[in-house]
Amino acid sequence: DAGVTQSPTHLIKTRGQQVTLRCSPKSGHDTVSWYQQALGQGPQFIFQYYEEEERQRGNFPDRFSGHQFPNYSSELNVNALLLGDSALYLCASSLAPRQNGYTFGSGTRLTVV
């Protein structure tokens, strides 16, 4: 059983460009969350999708947007990239997260130059 799959694994973009990251949740999971993790820091919550709607959002600007598809897969879009957006972007999925915790993917390492 495949866990959470993220693509691409690594990405280099130029300031001002736009990027789309993709996530396939673990089979049977319907809730998808996105996190940004800077080096040496804990993951920071970006937003969460459930039933194709954004349910909760962290303290991230509108440049960060997302989508969830009917098959529960999800995309994270970041517009007008800044150098500070360089980080590991993690996708997590769950069914009943309070009882079962989240399953994380290995992340997408984004470098903005």
Place this chain on the structure above:
Amino acid sequence: SQKIEQNSEALNIQEGKTATLTCNYTNYSPAYLQWYRQDPGRGPVFLLLIRENEKEKRKERLKVTFDTTLKQSLFHITASQPADSATYLCALFTGGGNKLTFGTGTQLKVEL
């Protein structure tokens, strides 16, 4: 302000000893607290959760305590092994819904 604090300094211990990691939180009243393990370049892996009405939870060599009065959780690894070397993150559900907020993590190094 709301904070989840973990020891920022790495914890170095000898193989076979018990490692104890601390998670303190302020201005939260979590009903659940979770612990994750993260290896370099990988996503966190869920280890254990504990509910506010549980004082202690065990899973194999792992033990978690949860003191809602002190606003603190302790995470213990007994008979530690070099393979236990990783960063350990505590996390709380905050702000309603299923938003999981993480601490900064503590790096554990188990030496031979």
